Structures are given as C-alpha cells and as structure tokens.
Amino acid sequence: MNIDDIDIIKYSGEKVKFSLDKLRVSLKRTGADDTIINQILDKVRDELYQGISTKEIYNRAFALLKKDKRCFASKYKLKKALYELGPTGFPFEHFVSAVLNYSGYKTEVGKILQGKCVSHEIDVIAHKNSESTLIECKFHSEQGLNCNVKIPLYINSRYQDVKANWNKNSKDNAALTKGWVVTNTRFTKDALQYGSCCGLYLLSWDFPSNNGLKDRIDRLGLYPITVSTLLNQREKQFLLSRSIVLCRDLINDKFYLDHLGVSETRKKKILNEISQLCA
Known part of the structure; x- marks a missing residue:
C-alpha cells in the first residue's frame, strides 16, 4: 500500500493522511542526524497500517530514539512532557514564568489584582522595560483538547477590567500594555481570529509560527x-x-x-x- 493512502487517527479522533515529511521534521528537531532519522523512518514506514494511531507512531519513534541517544528521545517527547506538568495547571504557570525570566522578564505568579469591578487572580505578571503584561495560562492534561474562542473572550474581559483600575495600583509607573493567553495545546481558528482582533497575544504549542512554545523551549534550552x-x-x-x-x-x-x-x-x-x- 502507498503510504500516502494511509489514514492515521489523531488524539482528537480526527482521521488524517499520514505524512512522512511531518515525522521527519519532528525527528529533525531532536538534533538527530540524517542517518538515524532515515533508519527510524524506514522502520516506522514498514510498520504502518490503515487506521494506526498517532500515539502508536510516536511510541515507536520514541523507543527507537531512546535506544540510540536519550537526549534525542527527551526532546522528541517535549509535547507529551508539557501535558505531564499536570494534573493541576500550577506547574505550567511556573514553567511559563521561568521561560519568560530567561527572556529578560521579571515575573510574579498567582498574584491577586483589583479590577474596576472585581478582583482577579492572575497566573503570571511579567515586567520588562517599564511595561507590564498580564498572562493567563490554559493548561490541558489531555491531548486533543484545544482552546476555543470562549477562552480569549473570557480572558480579554478580565484584562480590560484590571487595566481600567491599573493606574491606581501600578508600580514604578509601569504601563499595562498587553494581555497574553498561553496554552500547552492549540487555539481554534476562531480563537486566533478573536485574539488578533482584540489585541490579545496568543502563545500555543506551535503559534505564532516559528515562535511558539516548542520553538522558544528549543531555542533557549528550557x-x-x-x-x-x-x-x-x-x-x-x-x-x-x-x-x-x-x-x-x-x-x-x-x-x-x-x-x-x-x-x-x-x-x-x-x-x-x-x-x-x-x-
């Protein structure tokens, strides 16, 4: 059977065509050389069958990488490792805070701020260059669950409430300039569209392109x-x-x-x- 005709089942239950190129890219990100990558691709290709799950493909590639070099396997399991930061969202908030610290921000985690109408517990507050950013972290412990438009709608309303009261509580005259939503999964198309329209910065596993969580983690070694x-x-x-x-x-x-x-x-x-x- 031609591998281009093989359907695979994603974690969400969605059926898609198998892509050897996508698997190659994910293996390349680990730092493994072309010889190792081609050996793994050959073995995975031989074991493909109609309706195989992405989980089975991942497990096979992971096992082969670990057999060759553990640090390759560790990098390959990055996406799964973010899910393992649960079951609560608390470690993920600290992880996001740590990534921002290494990008030059000073951060505070779990601080309560008074809005114009009500008080809000903010996951992460980041300060840099006399500007402050409010960051809400949406953690999912199960693969296949994405953030829909309700998430940025809700968070934007909280951000606007805090911003309306910010000047009374700001430190060192730092301006509140941005609201972020960070997730370990992905945003739906509507969520991305709303975030762009209302001015929220959205950060997910692979968004923005070339600057998503996976890119920042690999780039900084965090x-x-x-x-x-x-x-x-x-x-x-x-x-x-x-x-x-x-x-x-x-x-x-x-x-x-x-x-x-x-x-x-x-x-x-x-x-x-x-x-x-x-x-």
Whole structure:
C-alpha cells in the first residue's frame, strides 16, 4: 500500500493522511542526524497500517530514539512532557514564568489584582522595560483538547477590567500594555481570529509560527523536568511540588535527588541526560 493512502487517527479522533515529511521534521528537531532519522523512518514506514494511531507512531519513534541517544528521545517527547506538568495547571504557570525570566522578564505568579469591578487572580505578571503584561495560562492534561474562542473572550474581559483600575495600583509607573493567553495545546481558528482582533497575544504549542512554545523551549534550552526519560512519575511529581520545573533547576539543586534516594550511578545518568539537554 502507498503510504500516502494511509489514514492515521489523531488524539482528537480526527482521521488524517499520514505524512512522512511531518515525522521527519519532528525527528529533525531532536538534533538527530540524517542517518538515524532515515533508519527510524524506514522502520516506522514498514510498520504502518490503515487506521494506526498517532500515539502508536510516536511510541515507536520514541523507543527507537531512546535506544540510540536519550537526549534525542527527551526532546522528541517535549509535547507529551508539557501535558505531564499536570494534573493541576500550577506547574505550567511556573514553567511559563521561568521561560519568560530567561527572556529578560521579571515575573510574579498567582498574584491577586483589583479590577474596576472585581478582583482577579492572575497566573503570571511579567515586567520588562517599564511595561507590564498580564498572562493567563490554559493548561490541558489531555491531548486533543484545544482552546476555543470562549477562552480569549473570557480572558480579554478580565484584562480590560484590571487595566481600567491599573493606574491606581501600578508600580514604578509601569504601563499595562498587553494581555497574553498561553496554552500547552492549540487555539481554534476562531480563537486566533478573536485574539488578533482584540489585541490579545496568543502563545500555543506551535503559534505564532516559528515562535511558539516548542520553538522558544528549543531555542533557549528550557526543557521541563518532565522530558526526562530516566526519572519516574513519582520523582517528577516530587520535584514539581518543590518548584523544580526546568531541567536546569535540577542541575543547580541536585541534592533533591538525594532526598529521593536515587543511587549515585543513576544520579550520574540523570544529570548527564539533562546536562545534554541544557547545553
């Protein structure tokens, strides 16, 4: 059967045509060379069948990457790793804050601001160049769930309420200039259209083009601790509960691995894995 005729099933249940080029691009992003990528593509191509799920394709490619080099597999699982920042949205808010810190912002997380009508708990407030930005984070722990137009509609109304009262509470005369919505998934077409129309900045997994979350993370080397292929789920949750959200945080606070009772041999492997990611 021609691979162009093979239908695959996405997490959302949607049926789409398999694309070898899309798989190649996702593998290329890991830093793997063409020889490794072509070997994986050949093996995945041989195992394709009508109606295969994207999850099965991902699992196969991930296993082959991990067999070759763990840091490649860690980068490949970035999208899944963002979902693992749950089950609450709190670690994702800290992750967004950390990414902004490395982009030159000073941030505050979970602060309550008084609006003209009511008070609002804001996920992240970012300050840079005498300007302030209000950021709301919409976290989904399940793949296939996108942010529809109701999300930016709701957040824009909160932003406008806070902005109407901002001058009375502003620090150092910082102007409130922007409202953001950040999600670990994607926005629907209507959500993007509304965000553009009302002036909200929308940031998702792959939007804006070439400057979405995945691009910023790869560019800055700011991988969440959940990308690790060596830490188990319990260990990741322990670290997240102690605000160790980035891999580079663990490099600086490696004593947490001692608290977890990790052996010296395994500790060395974990630190080697995440050091390669942050390089």
